[in-house]
Each structure stands twice: as C-alpha cells, then as structure tokens.
Amino acid sequence: MTIDSENSGAAPTVATPSPEPKHSAKSKMSDGKAAERRLGLWLVAPAAILMIAVTAYPVVYAVWLSLQRYDLRFPDQRKFVWFDNYVSVLTDGYWWQAFAVTTSITVVSVVIEFVLGLTIALVMHRTIVGKGLVRTVVLIPYGIVTVAAAYSWYYAWTPGTGYLANLLPDGSAPLTDQIPSLAIIVLAEVWKTTPFMALLLLAGLALVPDDLLKAAQVDGAGAWTRLVRIILPLMKPAILVALLFRTLDAFRIFDNIYVLTKGANDTGSVSILGYDNLFKAFNLGIGSAISVLIFVCVALIAFVFIKLFGASAPGSDTEGR
Amino acid sequence: MTVTPRLKISWSVVNLLVLLYALVPVLWIASLSFKPAGTIKDGKFIPEKWTLDNYRGIFDTSAFTSALINSIGIGLISTVIAVVIGTMAAYAIARLDFPGKKLLVGVALLIAMFPQISLVSPLFDIERRLGLFDTWAGLILPYITFALPLAIYTLSAFFKEIPWELEKAAQMDGATPGQAFRKVVAPLAAPGIVTAGILVFIFCWNDLLFAISLTSTERSITAPAAIANFTGASQFEEPTGSIAAAAMVITIPIIIFVLFFQRRIVAGLTSGAVKG
Numbered sequence: 001m002t003i004d005s006e007n008s009g010a011a012p013t014v015a016t017p018s019p020e021p022k023h024s025a026k027s028k029m030s031d032g033k034a035a036e037r038r039l040g041l042w043l044v045a046p047a048a049i050l051m052i053a054v055t056a057y058p059v060v061y062a063v064w065l066s067l068q069r070y071d072l073r074f075p076d077q078r079k080f081v082w083f084d085n086y087v088s089v090l091t092d093g094y095w096w097q098a099f100a101v102t103t104s105i106t107v108v109s110v111v112i113e114f115v116l117g118l119t120i121a122l123v124m125h126r127t128i129v130g131k132g133l134v135r136t137v138v139l140i141p142y143g144i145v146t147v148a149a150a151y152s153w154y155y156a157w158t159p160g161t162g163y164l165a166n167l168l169p170d171g172s173a174p175l176t177d178q179i180p181s182l183a184i185i186v187l188a189e190v191w192k193t194t195p196f197m198a199l200l201l202l203a204g205l206a207l208v209p210d211d212l213l214k215a216a217q218v219d220g221a222g223a224w225t226r227l228v229r230i231i232l233p234l235m236k237p238a239i240l241v242a243l244l245f246r247t248l249d250a251f252r253i254f255d256n257i258y259v260l261t262k263g264a265n266d267t268g269s270v271s272i273l274g275y276d277n278l279f280k281a282f283n284l285g286i287g288s289a290i291s292v293l294i295f296v297c298v299a300l301i302a303f304v305f306i307k308l309f310g311a312s313a314p315g316s317d318t319e320g321r
Numbered sequence: 322m323t324v325t326p327r328l329k330i331s332w333s334v335v336n337l338l339v340l341l342y343a344l345v346p347v348l349w350i351a352s353l354s355f356k357p358a359g360t361i362k363d364g365k366f367i368p369e370k371w372t373l374d375n376y377r378g379i380f381d382t383s384a385f386t387s388a389l390i391n392s393i394g395i396g397l398i399s400t401v402i403a404v405v406i407g408t409m410a411a412y413a414i415a416r417l418d419f420p421g422k423k424l425l426v427g428v429a430l431l432i433a434m435f436p437q438i439s440l441v442s443p444l445f446d447i448e449r450r451l452g453l454f455d456t457w458a459g460l461i462l463p464y465i466t467f468a469l470p471l472a473i474y475t476l477s478a479f480f481k482e483i484p485w486e487l488e489k490a491a492q493m494d495g496a497t498p499g500q501a502f503r504k505v506v507a508p509l510a511a512p513g514i515v516t517a518g519i520l521v522f523i524f525c526w527n528d529l530l531f532a533i534s535l536t537s538t539e540r541s542i543t544a545p546a547a548i549a550n551f552t553g554a555s556q557f558e559e560p561t562g563s564i565a566a567a568a569m570v571i572t573i574p575i576i577i578f579v580l581f582f583q584r585r586i587v588a589g590l591t592s593g594a595v596k597g
Contacts, residue, residue, distance in 0.1 A: 033418075039498050040419030046468055048425055058443035065443060078513035112442035120342075123335055129322055130336050136583040137343045143575040143586075144347065145527050147545040152350040153560060163349065166364040191346060196590065205592035245434075246451055252436045255435035255529045257547060271438040271530070278442050279534065291439040298436045 059295070065288035072282035085289035095290070098273040099264055100183045100296075105182065105269065106250040109189045113246060114239075116190065117197030124198065125205045142195040150259035153188040174261060181267045193249065197242050204238025205231065244305040248298055270294050344352045344460035345522060347572065353565035355433050361561050375566035385567055387539040388547035392571070395457050395543060396525040399464040402519045406465070407472025408510070415480035416471065416488070426473075433470035437463075444520070448535060455537045468521040475520060479513025480506070516589035519578050544571045 066086070069079045089095045124134055156162040159173050174180035209230050216226050218319070232239070254271040257263060263272040274294060277286035331444070340388075342509040354363065357372040415420060444463060453459035483506060491501040532546035542550075548567045551560050579586065 018572065036417050036498060037419045040413040040417035040422075042415070043409040043413035044419070044421075044425055046406045047473065048428070048464075050406065051428055051466055051469055052430055054462055055435060055440065055445075058440050058447060061447065062439060062443040064444065094564065119338060125338055127336055128333050129329055129332050132583070134336050134339050137340050137578060139579040139586055140343050140347060140576060142590075143523050143579050145545050145568070145571050145575070147529055147549055148572050151548070151564050151568050152346040152353075155565070156346070156349055156351055161362045161364060161561065163364055163366045195343070199587055199590050202587075213584060217361060224415075248434045249435075252438065254438065255545075258529065258533075273439070274342075274438045275530070275534070278445065284442055284446060287442045291436075291442045294436045295439040298434060298439075302434055306377055 007203045022034045050182075062288045062291050065284055065290050068285050070255065070283070070285040070288075072284060081138055081285075085285045086293070089286060089289050089293065094273060095270075095293070098268050098270045101182065101267060102251060102253065102269040102271075102296055105186055105189065105253055106247060109193075109250050110243060110246050112186070112190050113194045113197045114243065117201055117242070120194065121201035121205055124202050138195040138198060141192050142199075144192070146192060146255035147259055149192055150188055150256045153184060153191075153256075157184055176265060178265045178267055181261050181265055185253075185256055185260055185267065189250065189253060192256075193246060197246055200238060200242035200245070201235065204235035204242075207238070208234045208311075228252075240305065244302065247301055247305070249290040251298060251301060270297070350483070350565050350568050350572075353561060354569045355552065356562065358562060375562035376570075379563050379567050380419065383539060384551075385544070385547055385563075388542050388544045391457070391536075391539075391541055391545040392526060393522040395460050395464065396542070397524050398457070399461045399468060399525045400518050400522045402461070403465045403472050403521045404476075407469050407476055407517060407521075408507075408514060410469075411473045411476035411480055412506065412510075415477040416506075417498075428471050429470040432467065433474075435467070435484060437467065437530050439472070441530060442484050444531075445534055454535060455541050457541050459535050460531055460541060460543070463535070464525045464528065468524050471520055471524060472517045475517040475589045475592055476510070476513050479510055483509045509513075512585060513589075515582070516585040519582055521584060523578065526574070 026057065044154060067080060067082055068085070069077060069081045071077065075186050120138065124131065124138070127134060128306055130218055154175070156164040159165045159171075160169075165172075165174065168174065172180075174184060212234075213226055216230055221229065253269045254270055254275070257267060257272050258275075261267045263269075268276070270290065271294065274290040276292055277283050281287075349366065352368050354375050355371045356363075356368045357370050357374060360369055363369070364374065394543060410425070413419060413426065414426060419458070440463065448454040448459045453462070454568060487505050487509070488501045491505045492498065527545070528543070529545045532543040533549065536542045536546065548564055548571070551564050551567065
C-alpha cells in the first residue's frame, strides 16, 4: 500500500486521531487522501478506545494485582509480594489438577467436535432433501444459552429424573464421580459447539471445486480417498481456523462446568479455579495470578496454532483490498 | 448422479439423525418444563400430564422477571452500541486507508480470543471502586468490548462485498465520504448490520461468567445467572420445574432468531473465517 505501510503496525496510537504519519516518502498527500485518513481514524476511535480501556488497562491491572497479597477479607494486610502468588499457585496441586482437567476436556472435545462437525458439514453440503431445515435446526445448539442447555444435560443425568440416567444401572449417579462427570461435561460442550465447527467447515467445503471431485471419481478415487486426498487438504485453512477458535474457546470452559458440577469431584477447569479463588476465597491476589496464567496459556495456544500450523488469523488479510 | 427414491430415503434418515442430535436436549428441557411437580421425577421423555404451573411460578416472583428485564435491557443496549461503533470501525477497515489499521484488526482478534476470566478479577475490583459493580453499565461495558470483534469482522466482511462504484459515484456527484457512508453504504449494508446485531445479542444473552461476577442483586442480575442461582437450599429440593421453564423462556428468542435469520446467521458466522 502507501507510505504508512512501515509504521502501520507500530505504536499504540490508533486511538488518537492527531498524529499525522511522516510525510517523507511521498512528500504531499492529496487533500482527499488526508481527509480519508482523518475520517478513518475518527471512525475507529470509539472502538479502539473502548477495547483498550476495557481490556488492556484491566489486564495490566490484573498483573499488578497478581503481584500483591490482597485478600478481601483482610484488606489491611495488602502488600506487594512480587511473585509469591505465582509460586503459591504453581506449587499447588489445585492449579495442576485444574490444568489437567481443562487440557483433557479441550483435547477430547475438540477432537470429537472436529470429526462430528466434519460429518455434519458433509451432510449439510451434500444432502438432497431438507437442506434448509438441517441448516436451521443445527443453529439451535449454537444459539441456545449454555446455562439452559447445561441444565438439560444435568437433569438428563440426574438419577430418577433423567431419561438418560434411567438407562444406567440402578444406583449409579454419574455426576458424582470424576470421570463420568467429565464425560458429561464433554458431551454438553460437544453438543453445543459442534454446529459452529460444522458451519466453519461447511464454508471451507464450499471452496472445494466439484469438478475436481468428479474428475477424481472418474479416475477411480473412492469416497475416502477423495476426502483425505482432496477435500481435507483444500479445506486446510478453514480447518485450522475452526480448530484454533474452538481450542481457545474450550480452554476457557466455564458455564457448563458451573452448572453441571460446580467443579466438585476434581472436575473444575482453570476458569472455575480462578472464579472460586475470587468469589469464594475472596483472594484477589491469587485469583489475579491465576487469571494471568490462563491468559498466558491462551496466548501460547494461539501462538502454536499460528506459527507452527500456519493458521491464518481471520481478517489478517484486510490490508489488501 | 441420479436421484433415486432410495437415495432420497437414506438422506432423509441421515437428516433425521442430525435433527435428533440438535433437538433432543431442547425437547427434554421443554418436556420437564411442562411436567407437574408430582411427575417431574418420573424420568419419562414425554410428560404424562401437562401443566403451565412452572411458567406461572417463575413469573409470580420478581426473581426471574427482573432478571429477564435486565437481560433484555442489557442485551439490547449492548447490541445497539456495539453495532454502531462496530459499523464505524468496520467501514473504516474495509474502505479507508489509515495508519494503524493492522494494529486495530490485531487487537480485535486478540480480544476475540481473550479468556474472559482474566478480566473478571481486575474488572471486579475496578467496578467496585467506580460504583459500576451491580449496575447495567457494569455489564454493558465488557459485553460491548467482547462483542466488538465479532461485529467488526462480520461487518467488514459485508462491507467488502458492497460495490465500490456506488460510493465512488456518490462522491463524484458531490457527496463527502461521510455522506457517501450514510446515504449509500449504510442502506446497502443493512442486512450485514442485522446479522451483526443478532450475533452480538446472542453473545450477550448467553453470558454467564460476567453476569455472576459483576452483579449481585435483582438490580442487574441477568437471566442465565439468575437461573444458575435458582438451585434450592437443599440438594433434595431442586426447583427442577422452575429451572426448566426459565430455561425455555430464554431459549425461545434464540429459536425465533434462528428460524427467521438462518441464512444471515450462517453467513455472519462464517464470514472472515475461510480466507486463507
């Protein structure tokens, strides 16, 4: 693009419309060009200011809080303790327990969602009857309030009350044991989010040219070969974006666990742990340290996806119009 | 490929499986909400007796009605503000050349991926000191912020589809860039704006974490948080019927959106996600 391409990714001055970028490279900007820049900056200013005020500042503040001993029950003992909170969290079994639970839920549910989502995407793409109906109904799990859906699963598995619990042998209460609880949490998570995955994959499927598939079929490639050799490779960008979004989303899992088990029987995720430290133990220092650690984990996951797998972040191509 | 009746039947069976997948949990909570107290624990998928008592019950007290009003109010205000601000930003990103564009897109993406829990502890502390804790504004602010990336992506994808020439033509005829935006682009972008609005509203409507962390009373608690708090005093007295009825009430708007705006929601969700 034009002159500002070298400093367009620079300093956090997005929010302020004032500083004119350097005029050196091409001496004079036309009036129209300058007006366009001014308008652009004014138009993005509210969004930029709001996003920075409500996230960047609190994040910095969270880091600051995480370096203090700050228990709301004993506010007088507030004190700067450097990394003591991090040491407490990282040497504590609870964090690693929650981390293991979160990672397992994330990996298992994203894998299931991918397989199931791809299947549903293929059904939506190929079906010859009721295409609109399928696409409409599949949106219900996506749109439904997680709490409402979680209660549906909760009562389905409540002994006596639930149609699913009644299929189990007498006396079993799946939501009181760790492994069955985790399985139900994964089920609830998968049910709710697979449609989103399926829609992202469907958009990728639409990019696979039919001619290519026909040609492969003529050449004798079976359905499986066409899927693995043609469809999946061509869908790679869509797949990576879908996996990236869902992995980050699954790692933040909170609502389903909050309703289904409240984190009892070692089923709490890191988000549940952070919440409990804040609102049950009222420990802002420890809670903030956990918050920062979760943030770091999420950043690492995003980094791995983007750098190692080459997932292209959506919107990253907006520069070229 | 010829369409034989057999092929049609097998596809219908496959479709039916997908429909069952999507609908069974919703039908189950609906079934629970219509069961009278006496048979609610019978474990039958279809109620033997039907009643509206559970619905009457939740609207009798202010606990759920005020939460519902809070949810609607907070959701609508957040949606309007996020869509207006998002429209401005998306237009600039899609159409104008200005410094810091990449940075803005990057920040929006970061926020889309941001773990909400990481904001809860600082926001809790900040809002208590600013007097925003347990107010509508205290929830609207984080909702707008987390909805903005969604709005910006959906809208900028739509804006890019709008033919450039029309805007150019308007400017040729003497319209300023601002007028070209208001008079030409905005009407063309209306479908995109509706889509963004629906997605943003669904997002705000769905939130639990901010709602249980940043509110505490009927003044501002939202429906999902209120429902999660319904859980009775003792483990044996769970208000199953009330929870099921309340869950149905907050599910109905979503089903209406889905039925009327299916195409737009799909387009909005997938916009921006498939570029490689």
